Amino acid sequence: MADTFRLAAELGYDGVEVMVWNEAPTQDAEGLRRLTDDYGLPIISVHAPTLLLTQRVWGRQPWDKVDRSLELAEAVGAPVVVLHPPFRWQRDYARDFVAGVAERERRHDVRLSVENMFPWKVKTARREREVKAYLPGWDPLEQDYRSVTVDLSHTATAGSDALAMVRALGPRLAHLHLADGSGGYKDEHLVPGTGSQPCAEVLRLLPEVGFTGSVAVEINTRKMTTDERDAALVAALSFARTHLD
Template sequence: MGLSTASVYPGEAADTFALAAQLGYDGVEVMVWGEKATQDASTLLGLAERHGVNVLAIHAPTLLLTRAVFGAEPWGKVDRSIELAQAVGAPAVVLHPPFFWQARYARSFVAGVAEREAATGVRLCVENMFTWRPRNAHSTRDFQAYFPTWDPVGQGYRSVTLDISHAATSGSDALAMARALGPTLRHVHLTDGVPGFRDDHLLPGQGDQDCAGVLRHLTHTDFGAAGGQVVVEVNTRNMSTHERREGLASALAFAREHLEGDGDTGSVHVPAPTRRRFRDA
């Protein structure tokens, strides 16, 4: 069980490692962004040793807000993320499919991912995304931002990340997607959400996805035996320090209850969603 550095934002990587150790997480997924610590192997190894938690995965800087991190060339970003993963002993790199305007990158993406996995032994887990929607809830216009598609099912990837919030945003059923991905599902971002234009990354149980069902499904496959990883990636930026700690403790207990049968969700408090839309629901 891992904790993403994105779950502690606007806190820093050091805060994530400390909190992961205090709450009992096994390791950390490092989202590479502008913070220098997330880009530096020696810093990350020092944090891992200090707190006794491993770096489980590196999330490549393929977001719009990280377009300048690790350079502007798409394959350069991927290759530097692989090098960072190898340096810190992480077996996986999470990355997004190409944006529609990255035509040359997109044409070679599936083959390039496969070649790099075979050459390096690092799993390149391509993440499910979603169409971009206008804020007008009544609009039926969707914008295809990713090429050839946001949906990894049937695209030929050997390793896939299932992000449950992204599934919700796209109007998909995360459990159905997990089943459809079969043995290519190697990495899960445990979170929650609802259909709409916002990618909420709620705590498990705050949205309308069957998070428990996804986790139980993993126990009936070779996900764990094959080295699959579950990482909590939620949005806590509007929470107080106490609420964040309680929320991340609840997510870990939720995961262990449905993955291992030994979590105690009754002993933790799940903070109410901070957005009015969910508070009033």
């Protein structure tokens, strides 16, 4: 986490989104507050550990994870918690998910923002088929969520119309994950402007739909060298500032 804050400050970012992960510093409110003070960067959002790879973080009970994420957000002053919809095998969690999210937003001064996802695609030698991976579904427009996060890599993978989604959400759009994708079956998280998504148009549309949230760069840098990673993060930040009004 210290490296994240240091790098964000050096490259000129305005804040940090914290992904709650296995590493203890991502879960430590006091340590996170010290980092915000040391680097002068607020935590703009907390991502709950609701990914496939974080199923054991903070136990196995999904609502416990959500509640602890809300508590962490309040403790560090983050106005948004991002979470994924339930996986299809989490049927009990999924059954009351929409109502549970709404009830928690009423109790907390934090927006509990459900992220758009995508159908999982399985390619075989003969054909490609879709797997229903999420309940009640991957498309947030099909549910009555008060707060939604739009991820532009996920719209690419899903084949969604990102501009139409942002327009339809209007003030329900609480948060944006800025990335890009080529439209294949993989969730790529490319640097914005290097894929097929209307990233610039989405950014320019935000004032029109009454957006008052934050934009978080979420790009994949795993296979990059340090210099390549820094250049990609600078390019993404420059793209955002060019097209944000």
